[in-house]
Every structure is written in C-alpha cells, then in structure tokens.
Amino acid sequence: MKIAVIGTGYVGLVTGTCFAETGNTVTCVDIDVNKINKLNSGKLTIYEPGLEKLFLRNQKEARLHFTTNLKEGITDAQIIFLALPTPPGEDGSADLKYILGVADELGKIISNYVIIIDKSTVPVGTADKVYAAIAKSLPTGQAGATVPFDVVSNPEFLREGVAVDDFMKPDRVVIGTSSDRAKKTLNELYLPFVRQGNPIIYMDEKSAELTKYAANAFLATKITFMNEIANLCEKFGADVDMVRKGIGSDERIGRRFLFPGIGYGGSCFPKDVQALAKSAADVNYEFKILDAVMEINEKQKLNLIPKIKAYFNNELKGKKIALWGLAFKPNTDDIREAPALSIINALLREGAVITAYDPEAMPNVKALLADKIKFTDRQYDTLMDADALVIATEWSEFRTPDFNNMISLLKNKVIFDGRNLFDLTKMEELGFHYESVGRRTIKP
Ligand SMILES: NC(=O)c1ccc[n+]([C@@H]2O[C@H](COP(=O)([O-])OP(=O)(O)OC[C@H]3O[C@@H](n4cnc5c(N)ncnc54)[C@H](O)[C@@H]3O)[C@@H](O)[C@H]2O)c1
Numbered sequence: 507m508k509i510a511v512i513g514t515g516y517v518g519l520v521t522g523t524c525f526a527e528t529g530n531t532v533t534c535v536d537i538d539v540n541k542i543n544k545l546n547s548g549k550l551t552i553y554e555p556g557l558e559k560l561f562l563r564n565q566k567e568a569r570l571h572f573t574t575n576l577k578e579g580i581t582d583a584q585i586i587f588l589a590l591p592t593p594p595g596e597d598g599s600a601d602l603k604y605i606l607g608v609a610d611e612l613g614k615i616i617s618n619y620v621i622i623i624d625k626s627t628v629p630v631g632t633a634d635k636v637y638a639a640i641a642k643s644l645p646t647g648q649a650g651a652t653v654p655f656d657v658v659s660n661p662e663f664l665r666e667g668v669a670v671d672d673f674m675k676p677d678r679v680v681i682g683t684s685s686d687r688a689k690k691t692l693n694e695l696y697l698p699f700v701r702q703g704n705p706i707i708y709m710d711e712k713s714a715e716l717t718k719y720a721a722n723a724f725l726a727t728k729i730t731f732m733n734e735i736a737n738l739c740e741k742f743g744a745d746v747d748m749v750r751k752g753i754g755s756d757e758r759i760g761r762r763f764l765f766p767g768i769g770y771g772g773s774c775f776p777k778d779v780q781a782l783a784k785s786a787a788d789v790n791y792e793f794k795i796l797d798a799v800m801e802i803n804e805k806q807k808l809n810l811i812p813k814i815k816a817y818f819n820n821e822l823k824g825k826k827i828a829l830w831g832l833a834f835k836p837n838t839d840d841i842r843e844a845p846a847l848s849i850i851n852a853l854l855r856e857g858a859v860i861t862a863y864d865p866e867a868m869p870n871v872k873a874l875l876a877d878k879i880k881f882t883d884r885q886y887d888t889l890m891d892a893d894a895l896v897i898a899t900e901w902s903e904f905r906t907p908d909f910n911n912m913i914s915l916l917k918n919k920v921i922f923d924g925r926n927l928f929d930l931t932k933m934e935e936l937g938f939h940y941e942s943v944g945r946r947t948i949k950p
Contacts, residue, residue: 600627623657657711772844830901930945
C-alpha cells in the first residue's frame, strides 16, 4: 500500500518505519526542515531501541521516504496517518490546531479516495471535526461531492523505549470507523502485525478516541495509587515492596505498573489525564479521580526533596548533588514532564550544585537548562566529591553499579533513590545512608 504519515516525531517515525517494514511504501512528512534533512541523510532524530536497523533497511530499499512537502508526500497515498502533536492548550484541553490545520490543507489537495487516520491522541469528537475541516476546504465545499474520503480513529498505544516492539506486536489494534471500505483496507494493513492472534478491535470513532484516554488515565491512576500506598508505608513503617508483591499476585490487580517512585512524566500521561479531565468537565462531568491523580503526581515528583533537606538540616546551599537519570523513564531521551526536572528546579532553588548524568537525555536537558547544572560523560564522574547521589530514572546501568567505586568517589555515602533500585540489606552492609520510596531509611 502507499501510505503517508504527517508528523515525523516519536509516533510518526516509528509508524512510518514499521509500515515500511511490512512492505508498504511510506512517505513521512514534517514541517521541521532540519528533521527531514537529517532523516534524509540516514540519521535518526530520536533515540529508540531497534529503530535504526529498520529505518536504514527500509530507506535503502526505497520503501521509506521523507519530505517537507505535504502535497508531494500524499501523492497517490491510499492512507494518510496524522501523527501530529496534541499539546495541552491553556485550559488543559488538547490543542487541535496542528490536526485541524493539516486537515484543512488536505481538503485542498486530495484528489482520489483516501483514508485519513487520526493516530494522535485526540478528544472524543475529533474525527468529526477533521471530517468537517476537510469537507469544508474541498474545492466544491461539499463533503465528498468530488473526492470521497473517510476519517478513522486509530489511536496509538506504543511506549517510548519499546516502541518498535509495541508497534510490530501490539497487544491490540483499535480502529474506530463506520466505513466498511476503510475497515477492509485497514484490516489488510494491520494483519501482519497481529499474526499471533492479538485482536484488531473495531468500534465507532468516539469509542476509539475515548479508549486511548481511558487507557492512559487508568495507568496513570494505577501508578498514583501505588505511590500513595508507598507514602503510607513510610508513615506506618511498612515495606511497599512487600505490599506490591502481596497485591500484584492477585490476577485482578496484576504485577505490572505497581512499582512506586517519584511520579509519572513523559509526553503522554500528564497531558492525556489533564485533557480527559477537561473533556469530562466540558460535558458537565466531574471526574474527581483524575483531579486527585494530577495533584498527587505533582507532589510525588518532589517526594525526595524533604528527605534530602532533612538529611542536610535544611542547609543545601553549596551542597554538591550528583544526579543519575534525566529522562522521564529509561530507554528514551524524552524529558517532557520528567520528574528529574522538578527535582533539579527544587534543588537549585535551595542553592545546591548539581552534576548530572543520563545515557541519552543530556543533550535535551542541556538545550533546556544550559549551564544551570553540570553534566559528565560518564556516570561515575558525577560522584566526585558529591555530598549525595540522587537517582531519578531507572536506567538498567544504574541497577548494579560498582559500589566500591561509588564509595571511593562520593564525599558522603548518601543515596536518595526515587526508583527503589537497591536492596535494603545490601545498602545496610555497605554502610550507606539510603532513602528510597515507601521503604525504611537505611542508616549507617
Ligand atoms: N510519544 C508517545 O509515546 C506517544 C504514544 C502514543 C500516542 N502519542 C500521541 O501521538 C501524537 C504525536 O506524538 P509524538 O510524541 O510523536 O509528538 P512529537 O512532538 O514527537 O512529533 C510531532 C511531529 O509533528 C510535526 N509537525 C507539527 N506540525 C506539523 C505540520 N503542520 N505538518 C507536518 N508535521 C508537523 C512536528 O515537527 C513533530 O516532528 C500526540 O497526540 C501524542 O499524544 C504519543
């Protein structure tokens, strides 16, 4: 099939590459000239494990193309995916200006039957709005009078860090459409991805749009619930690891997404929870859980700060803090809404001096914070003479570090761990002062 993907960010680039991998001819379009130039010169614009091999192979086989020219990009396309940003607007609702702007453009240039697919996360009713925007700008001004088209909702569930695997073997594909013609084409397109029997679930457009928000809001709520339990464990002197195991073995609860920490971040959960709360308010429904989730999560990002302040008797001025982890989660360079950024801001306000390391996200943080904090190219170099180490992201390489090396470099054997990476007994044996989330404090 001939496919166009409009918007070549995390979702667009993975979507385009993976559809090329199953034999389709894909053109990815973006307005960012630098991005497209880089991609055309064979370089990836995001860090995503496993993507480079597929990207290079499909580019070499001339199945994957990049352009800044929308008209050229959609020529002969049977399917056009919209993988455009839907950032929060001032009132918290998803801002549809990118989607509707492109829809308007498409109306002016489509010339044959085409399926236009919302892959972005969009509020209920957006498929109708996209349809209306395209219909309005069709040369005749009449919906479908000269050029027939369908608008389908096909939300994306990939997770950054495992995006290629998630796309190639999705738990499910959700397709919201009332058009049999679109359904038939999309069934053919997605069949190679569900060969192991995972379902393609067809529904109406509105239900598909809501499914994506419901999934993200549920997961954000699950994390937040567990963080609340962790905070309660600290008050009671219980161990959240034990509680987690105790409840996770109940199949109705499940083991996944129960790890407590310093809150969720990223480009999706924060904005999607906020957008769903706003959508609910727009139809006069007070979605109280979501308000609580947002409030608690913001607080949780700063869970370590009172612990750090208490350890240093509220005197953080001039204290040298080593920070491991900047990305909002491991295996990505994405720092949008990352808890590490909240920690950095809070520590800087107290006058601390921060030296940070992250395997992938340092360039993005450098671009944001310039010289407000220092960076080192290697994880252990941050520890030189540091008064304490703070861990904000659970990268694998932080899990079994060389503790002897750490002890020789750190000024104080003090760790504040926002991701519960280390075994408490081990920390005790090594003589650390070690504070984590929802577990007892280890004192030397
Ligand atoms: N990142 C994720 O993990 C993820 C997962 C599932 C769903 N989503 C949703 O997918 C959508 C896209 O997210 P993303 O993370 O890929 O965003 P992104 O910011 O990484 O990428 C969006 C791209 O669209 C481009 N763009 C903006 N206006 C354009 C225009 N008029 N024409 C062409 N290109 C244009 C931008 O330059 C950018 O490259 C969002 O709605 C998001 O909520 C994201």
